[in-house]
Amino acid sequence: MPSYQNKLRDKKIDFDRILDKVRVFAPATVANMICGFDILGFAVNEPGDEVKMYRSEEKGVRIRSIEGDGGRLPLDPDRNTVSACVKMLLSDLGILADIGVEIELIKHMPIGSGLGSSSASTVAGLYAINSLLGNPLHKDELMPYCVEGERLACGHGHADNVAPALMGGITLVRGGSDLDIVKIPVPQDLYAGIVFPQVDVPTRDARQLIKEKILLKDAVTQWGNIAGLVAGLFQSDYGLISRSMQDVIIEPSRAILIPEFYTMKEIALTHGALSFGISGSGPSVVAMSQGPEAAEVVTAKIQAHLSEKGIESFKYVSAVNVEGPKVLPFTN
Amino acid sequence: MPSYQNKLRDKKIDFDRILDKVRVFAPATVANMICGFDILGFAVNEPGDEVKMYRSEEKGVRIRSIEGDGGRLPLDPDRNTVSACVKMLLSDLGILADIGVEIELIKHMPIGSGLGSSSASTVAGLYAINSLLGNPLHKDELMPYCVEGERLACGHGHADNVAPALMGGITLVRGGSDLDIVKIPVPQDLYAGIVFPQVDVPTRDARQLIKEKILLKDAVTQWGNIAGLVAGLFQSDYGLISRSMQDVIIEPSRAILIPEFYTMKEIALTHGALSFGISGSGPSVVAMSQGPEAAEVVTAKIQAHLSEKGIESFKYVSAVNVEGPKVLPFTN
Missing domain, CATH: 3.30.230.10 (Ribosomal Protein S5; domain 2)
Structure with a gap:
């Protein structure tokens, strides 16, 4: 520098x-x-x-x-x-x-x-x-x-x-x-419910799983989502935020490292989360919600499910800092 | 339907x-x-x-x-x-x-x-x-x-x-x-200077030139640019708009169909355009500018250059409709 x-x-x-x-x-x-x-x-x-x-x-x-x-x-x-x-x-x-x-x-x-x-x-x-x-x-x-x-x-x-x-x-x-x-502006009621399952996923391994080449058509879907998310954040349009926060590129590769990922996703989306995905390279997962309530419900239900499967976890519910x-x- | x-x-x-x-x-x-x-x-x-x-x-x-x-x-x-x-x-x-x-x-x-x-x-x-x-x-x-x-x-x-x-x-x-x-909001002074060189590029051919697979790292650059452009448009931030309007994926494939493309680009960027690229699948090219003046100058200079090369062209200068x-x- x-x-x-x-x-x-x-x-x-x-x-x-x-x-x-x-x-x-x-x-x-x-x-x-x-x-x-x-x-x-x-x-x-x-x-x-x-x-x-x-x-x-x-x-x-x-x-x-x-x-x-x-x-x-x-x-x-x-x-x-x-x-x-x-x-x-x-x-x-x-x-x-x-x-x-x-x-x-x-x-x-x-x-x-x-x-x-x-x-x-x-x-x-x-x-x-x-x-x-x-x-x-x-x-x-x-x-x-x-x-x-x-x-x-x-x-x-x-x-x-x-x-x-x-x-x-x-x-x-x-x-x-x-x-x-x-x-990027932060909509006032945007909350994150985070669950960190007690499993180890080193960032380097998570990166290695990602493919170097991707399909252009998937990239187009992804950049449409990114543009939609940015527009949704500027407009506090939670519907657009929800529709846009979908990852068709990285999640399919990385989700396999995270136990119960797709079940957790289903739990989140059926209990009021706007969206659900991997936080960074995982294994923490994040459910976005409008207001704290859905984030509380979703994280509690995910923790209960993980507990049933014998996986301990931490949870955090927070507005965007x-x-x-x-x-x-x-x-x- | x-x-x-x-x-x-x-x-x-x-x-x-x-x-x-x-x-x-x-x-x-x-x-x-x-x-x-x-x-x-x-x-x-x-x-x-x-x-x-x-x-x-x-x-x-x-x-x-x-x-x-x-x-x-x-x-x-x-x-x-x-x-x-x-x-x-x-x-x-x-x-x-x-x-x-x-x-x-x-x-x-x-x-x-x-x-x-x-x-x-x-x-x-x-x-x-x-x-x-x-x-x-x-x-x-x-x-x-x-x-x-x-x-x-x-x-x-x-x-x-x-x-x-x-x-x-x-x-x-x-x-x-x-x-x-x-x-997406339209910044008030955003203008387009368009030059249509009289050469034929059928959309179907232009599509066929595009690669089905792209590098993830290029896709990341592109979606960073797309997010930056959307944010720049919401904020009327012409600097951010200018830095973001760059295509690392499609332009390299399609530019070869458009005679004098890179010379036109250099003319545009050295005469005050915010950005320059292909309109749709071409052969029209577009220079974005803040206010009409740069768009007028750039399109005139590009037309003069094309004329020297024996290529006739039309030009249009317009605010965003x-x-x-x-x-x-x-x-x-």
Whole structure:
């Protein structure tokens, strides 16, 4: 990111105004928004990850602790994506050697859930360091670092999770590496009911299942749906949103990794959901609804069904999160 | 269309209120809108086709005359798509045997131009018969007959030309045969500069050039562009519209049929056009611009270039037509 580096060197950091500590929440995200593979995504109010960041006398960036990861994430500050991104930003600001930062990462959602777990942590970390430094960067300027964090975490630098996690709301990422990110309006009553079945689907495997070539006629159906979804969101037209949120390309390949997928889908669509599909690369599934009621009913019925089949699950019901990351007070 | 037939049988036609004659204009259309193959399209103020329709004592539907087709269109009322669609509608209304209708078709644009020539004629004819009968059908209810006209004329029943020709403005057709047609807002200063080079590209040949299978990564680029275009149109964001109106899927296959395509594109983009591409299946090309000036400049420069290469051409500069077909006064 050479152009960014040059721009950031002009940012003046006032060391007297750096905070002692900051606590930040960043939201989980539903990438793809069912029909918009690799381009659409939205943030939810819960779950989300939390970063507590402290200024320290000892120079350098360190991870103090990680909670909620089951010991799966590295504490090494060069391998942990949160600290690695923080270091990258400090380096581009030209102050990496001059400051000490300690990080506590509290994960409130499972890794590999298809809910943008790594994105939420990365965004929380970058939002936290920017807050700690007195907000020298505009929120938009954090985006390239968030994308770099995704590259470190997942092996590819897609912005479909980090864009909504950082910007809040519903985001469209177009143009690949150009990072042309467009905010799409959020209808007021749009809710997501998410169920995360306790099965493991690594993102890399989920990607490998997807075919490299697709039929043009399916692509036309898909881009008609994507255009319909975007129009429906601008017009708060829930009927159009519902008809449009159908994935004829990715879902048929990925659904086989998710136990009971088509039964869950039937449950959702017969109990008032606008649409149902895979969140990101799964195994979490998402039912969209108008108002929270259908989302509550659908997630409860899906959980009951999974339980019958011996599959444990978590559920989250939330409006679309429109603010993105936020600073929280320290409670202790 | 059995459901339609049943619905139309309930329409009461008051024979005393049928007009003696009506004159209707229907607009040319730019299908695909560069990046939205088979789903997007818009209407222009010129060119367009004209139908004069007369009630006659002699029962049956007849074509009196066709102007501007160079003798290419059939006068046989069962083979001419305009009269065939009119007959279909009268039949579904249950009054085909009870009424006499004579049609004059005046084509103001060339056949096979990629400007929805057959759609404009069909829409003008159906709008005319509905007007002649005292508007028993809502405009939307004419759509299935328009699509059927496309099927007769082109061998496939796509609505990407007839939808904007009938509804005006910019239309999204999603869901294939379900005819889910969505109107997209038209930014006030959006203009089209169209150049029709005098070369022949039959729609059927242009379709055959298109690959059945495409790369998923190209499809993702394309649907990011489509989503960006729809969002840009809703927000009157000309920058986003410009960045999004790029076709990575169809244009590379079809451009080879259009002489000087890439030179024309370079001329357009270096002289202020927002975007440039093929209109429908070509050979007409279209440059979008903010305001009429760039469209005027670009079409003039493209025409001059084509002329140098010995290729004659027509040009049309127009805002997006927002009203669709309209009744015109008889001037003689």
